[in-house]
Amino acid sequence: MADAPEGILETALYVDDLRAAESFYAGVMGLERIVEVEGRHIFFRCGDGVLLLFVPEQTEKPPSDPAMPVPPHGAYGPGHACFRVEAEALDGWRSRLEGAGVAIETDFRWPNGARSIYFRDPAGNSLEISEPKLWGLS
């Protein structure tokens, strides 16, 4: 098999309210905001990747700048992403989320013993926080 990409550089979710997204992803999740185009998107650094929050009604429009012809995209309905933390940090994350008024939707262990905590962002996306051994990673 040919070489694969080294990793995923950008993970995207879609939201309806960028201010609510900023409050949540910066204020609760602790991510660093790196760029925003008002009304269209807000991006956050997360480890060695970037989390992109897009407003789909804007990103599905054809590109207007010939120098940066970013193709249209845009999805509706709850998406999913999972954040990686160390196993020992999961109790603290649960407390932090609850302390911020974020409902814990479920918190369980997979057959391999890895623990996952699920919750929602303000747009209704299904977020998970888990430990690397979920996928046999260290």
Place this chain on the structure above:
Amino acid sequence: MADAPEGILETALYVDDLRAAESFYAGVMGLERIVEVEGRHIFFRCGDGVLLLFVPEQTEKPPSDPAMPVPPHGAYGPGHACFRVEAEALDGWRSRLEGAGVAIETDFRWPNGARSIYFRDPAGNSLEISEPKLWGLS
């Protein structure tokens, strides 16, 4: 600001055809398939993360296993993700994609000099392959 997660462990896209997704993500992108639940999802390892391809009509159903109450999710319409490769590998990736019959939707440089190549997966998701300096990463 409180600590942030270490990174993104799972990136999700939605597809309508898991066999087409496997042909593309394994056969063209070179990703290692790690698990499949027939008709519902297929997952691939990608560097230190996992790319999840879900059929939204299945994942939006409430969980049926009380031991693994995975919350429902599911989005419709073209999503987006970006793969990370070294800058020197981008010419080879363009050739590889074209050789596999994948149309290059656009290929340009951002103001910071980083090059992005855009194409679509069989489900119409907007995929990008770029170099880490796009986001000031090394």
